[in-house]
Amino acid sequence: MTEPVLVAGRKQPRQRRRSPVPLPLLLPALLGMAFLVLPLAGLLIRTPWSELPHQLTSPGVWQALRLSLIAATCATAVCLVLGVPLAWLLARTEFPGRGLVRALVTLPLVLPPVVGGVALLLALGRNGIVGRWLDEAFGVTLPFTTAGVVVAEAFVAMPFLVISVEGTLRAADPRYEEAAMTLGASRFTAFRRVTLPLIAPGIAAGSVLAWARALGEFGATITFAGNFPGRTQTMPLAVYLALQSDPAAAIALSLVLLLVSIAVLAGLRDRWMTAP
Amino acid sequence: MTRTARRRTLKLTGTATAALLALSALSACSSSDSSSASSSPSASSSAKLSGTVTVFAAASLKESFTSLGKTFEAAYPGTKVTFNFGGSDTLAASITSGAPADVFASASAKTMAIVTDAKDAVGTPVTFVRNQLEIATLPGNPDKITSLKDLTKSGLKVVLCDKTVPCGAAAQKALTAGNLKLTPVSYEQDVKSALTKVELKEADAAVVYKTDVKAAGGKVDGVEFPESANAINEYPIALLKDAPNATAAKAFIALVESAEGKKVLTAAGFLNP
Amino acid sequence: MTGPAGPTGPTGLDAHLIVERGDAFRLDVRLTAAPGEVVALLGPNGAGKTTALRALAGLTPLTGGHLVLDGLSLDGTPPENRPVGVVFQDYLLFPHLSALDNIAFGPRCHGVPKDRARAEAAGWLKRMGLDDHADAKPRKLSGGQAQRVALARALATHPRLLLLDEPLAALDARTRLDVRAQLRRHLADFEAVAVLVTHDPLDAMVLADRLVVIEDGRTVQEGAPADIARHPRTDYIAQLVGLNLYRGEAVGHTVRIAGGGPEITAADALTGPAFAAFPPSAVTLHRDRPTGSSARNLWSAEVAGLESHGDQIRVSLSGELPLAADLTTAATAELGLHPGAPVWATVKAAQVRAYPA
Numbered sequence: 001m002t003e004p005v006l007v008a009g010r011k012q013p014r015q016r017r018r019s020p021v022p023l024p025l026l027l028p029a030l031l032g033m034a035f036l037v038l039p040l041a042g043l044l045i046r047t048p049w050s051e052l053p054h055q056l057t058s059p060g061v062w063q064a065l066r067l068s069l070i071a072a073t074c075a076t077a078v079c080l081v082l083g084v085p086l087a088w089l090l091a092r093t094e095f096p097g098r099g100l101v102r103a104l105v106t107l108p109l110v111l112p113p114v115v116g117g118v119a120l121l122l123a124l125g126r127n128g129i130v131g132r133w134l135d136e137a138f139g140v141t142l143p144f145t146t147a148g149v150v151v152a153e154a155f156v157a158m159p160f161l162v163i164s165v166e167g168t169l170r171a172a173d174p175r176y177e178e179a180a181m182t183l184g185a186s187r188f189t190a191f192r193r194v195t196l197p198l199i200a201p202g203i204a205a206g207s208v209l210a211w212a213r214a215l216g217e218f219g220a221t222i223t224f225a226g227n228f229p230g231r232t233q234t235m236p237l238a239v240y241l242a243l244q245s246d247p248a249a250a251i252a253l254s255l256v257l258l259l260v261s262i263a264v265l266a267g268l269r270d271r272w273m274t275a276p
Numbered sequence: 277m278t279r280t281a282r283r284r285t286l287k288l289t290g291t292a293t294a295a296l297l298a299l300s301a302l303s304a305c306s307s308s309d310s311s312s313a314s315s316s317p318s319a320s321s322s323a324k325l326s327g328t329v330t331v332f333a334a335a336s337l338k339e340s341f342t343s344l345g346k347t348f349e350a351a352y353p354g355t356k357v358t359f360n361f362g363g364s365d366t367l368a369a370s371i372t373s374g375a376p377a378d379v380f381a382s383a384s385a386k387t388m389a390i391v392t393d394a395k396d397a398v399g400t401p402v403t404f405v406r407n408q409l410e411i412a413t414l415p416g417n418p419d420k421i422t423s424l425k426d427l428t429k430s431g432l433k434v435v436l437c438d439k440t441v442p443c444g445a446a447a448q449k450a451l452t453a454g455n456l457k458l459t460p461v462s463y464e465q466d467v468k469s470a471l472t473k474v475e476l477k478e479a480d481a482a483v484v485y486k487t488d489v490k491a492a493g494g495k496v497d498g499v500e501f502p503e504s505a506n507a508i509n510e511y512p513i514a515l516l517k518d519a520p521n522a523t524a525a526k527a528f529i530a531l532v533e534s535a536e537g538k539k540v541l542t543a544a545g546f547l548n549p
Numbered sequence: 550m551t552g553p554a555g556p557t558g559p560t561g562l563d564a565h566l567i568v569e570r571g572d573a574f575r576l577d578v579r580l581t582a583a584p585g586e587v588v589a590l591l592g593p594n595g596a597g598k599t600t601a602l603r604a605l606a607g608l609t610p611l612t613g614g615h616l617v618l619d620g621l622s623l624d625g626t627p628p629e630n631r632p633v634g635v636v637f638q639d640y641l642l643f644p645h646l647s648a649l650d651n652i653a654f655g656p657r658c659h660g661v662p663k664d665r666a667r668a669e670a671a672g673w674l675k676r677m678g679l680d681d682h683a684d685a686k687p688r689k690l691s692g693g694q695a696q697r698v699a700l701a702r703a704l705a706t707h708p709r710l711l712l713l714d715e716p717l718a719a720l721d722a723r724t725r726l727d728v729r730a731q732l733r734r735h736l737a738d739f740e741a742v743a744v745l746v747t748h749d750p751l752d753a754m755v756l757a758d759r760l761v762v763i764e765d766g767r768t769v770q771e772g773a774p775a776d777i778a779r780h781p782r783t784d785y786i787a788q789l790v791g792l793n794l795y796r797g798e799a800v801g802h803t804v805r806i807a808g809g810g811p812e813i814t815a816a817d818a819l820t821g822p823a824f825a826a827f828p829p830s831a832v833t834l835h836r837d838r839p840t841g842s843s844a845r846n847l848w849s850a851e852v853a854g855l856e857s858h859g860d861q862i863r864v865s866l867s868g869e870l871p872l873a874a875d876l877t878t879a880a881t882a883e884l885g886l887h888p889g890a891p892v893w894a895t896v897k898a899a900q901v902r903a904y905p906a
Contacts, residue, residue: 226462244365
């Protein structure tokens, strides 16, 4: 184990270097791990495994899951289409009130989701300031519809995407866009063919965060879109309602959602999070 | 880090995690032991009452119980009544999960049964009021709703309470009695949410309690319907087993059941038991 | 594409660049060049060379003046519509595209179909000797290879004005030699105007037909490299080309240095404001005041500093006439020179050039 080492002409046994993880760091780290793992462990341990097959065959479960996945993905798409240009505006241009706009963008992050839901009703509800016009001009109402679910989820998830993309844009070198312009690219072409590929990892990370947030949204969804199986009853709503009457069903639903989320996040991480 | 040192750290981490998981598993397998300090019973009714009384009550009791709470605080200076209003099923679930409360007043025998079955109540619950359903429509009743059947008109946005909530269960009973099939746009989690949807003009109508229509004042119009007689909800009230302030709690329950209490409740639209 | 020249045919560059940046800086430079000419903008850091380049490219707007290329006014035209190609100092090759796609980028922006653009790009790579690296991403290329790809990328759009910003600055000394030679050949082949920005006089001498020296946003001298080297008009240029330079008033062969300085006897006779210049190698140092020497120019001085300069020692001297002298190592040792040592400096009048200021 010990090898003689030549030190200043004399042979000395090599010191065994001890560098264990310092205790003041190890203990809180373990506690942190336990803090995160314990609820998940609780879920797994308390799952009524014998009842699980019966619960899983109930149509409500798959209906809610399908709705949740579709709504979360649509909401993320909305966030991308609206959020990436907004992030570009905030990062690359100067305009009066830019600081205020940035603060407003982060508002849904700190707003309690139910408050967000109420605000959405007042703006986009059947009687809302914009919703009223939508109803009169197009006969379109958002509450109580799947589209309403998408709107509520997009509202709470948008800040995640905008902040992530804005951060990446700021870090990206704007001189590449200048180089593209000298080669004949218009500002938009430069954005499309040079900037977008460069910030793709940031967009991917933001999308994953937004998707996860949208999937788990409850307060804004139930307040704005209501609760109807198959149309607006997402998984979190289904779990909440089941918890009152049928805890076993609630646990089964939670387990399904947990497994699906882990599968999607794990799958996405490999493909999109690693640098090209 | 040398191999030995690394192995040591890994072993330590592994042991710690395993220990934590084992602990949680043990507590999961063992039966839940509720350890609580039982309050000493007080004998005389004229004893000085003090402290906080925590009352979990169905959402439909909001206005009347709030006013009774003020009466109680005035009658017994030094006391404070705090309320937690919500869907009876949600409240029952909280109580059985260990939420600290003194009194539980629910909107149906079924939801009270959740608490008594879990042996979290003391004695037998007493029915103190009953509530009947009523249709709440937009002010002025623009859709000309006159009966439960009118709610099934196409194009009408109707909101019901979820079946797990007493209001929703009663609504289903009434619909069955009238041989009607109604598909609402949403199943709300408590009766006040359903009412709010109509108040905000998001929904055209909702099936709520008479007391809710009354409490909403001019914001909604009420339409009574005969099928509601088949689905009257009985409201039981009970003292909870682990009540932190059992003495004051009993006094509050007494107030609710007294003539004064009944006056407030009837004025709100409740039916006598 | 921008192949054919503007309305009046290929007349080259005619620019008066005025760029104001607040109160701090003002660039005011006139630049003209004929097609096929390579003009170098030379100057110290902060002189405004990069500002001038960016103004020509359209990346910085002009506050005043004009910019006409081949008879077409470009002032106010956005960069993407100018027939200008730029090779940036750190190349700025798009990291997510291969070398081939980088070069094809410009033509594709101008509407050339993808396949034809890629074929043209392949042609450029061959011309640059880089066909093996067509699919390589920029981070896999060496400095010299990246520079060639950057040049090809700029040339692929057939610009009427090629701008190069310190093209060799990012390379190590050995690569610089080869790349300088290759760049010279490419620039010689280039038919339109090329403007090159550099702070390295050797780059300017080798690559440019004409030099424009800029200091503090103003042109201080322009002309052929050889002329400027022989007759520098500012300290900066003098230092660059390695001369001792003084400004004063000439009366015949004597130049009295401005500010009440000493007199220098020069080889040339003239009258009026004049420059006097001599190389450091023309200076002889003595420990004691020499007597009976033919040198007309003799000054007392003190050694301010010593540094190696090639295989000689450059001695900086302070005194009535601050100057630099080049000595062999042996001579420096013999004289026992050290900072603070008093010496006498002499220069033969025949080696001092004087020319009008």
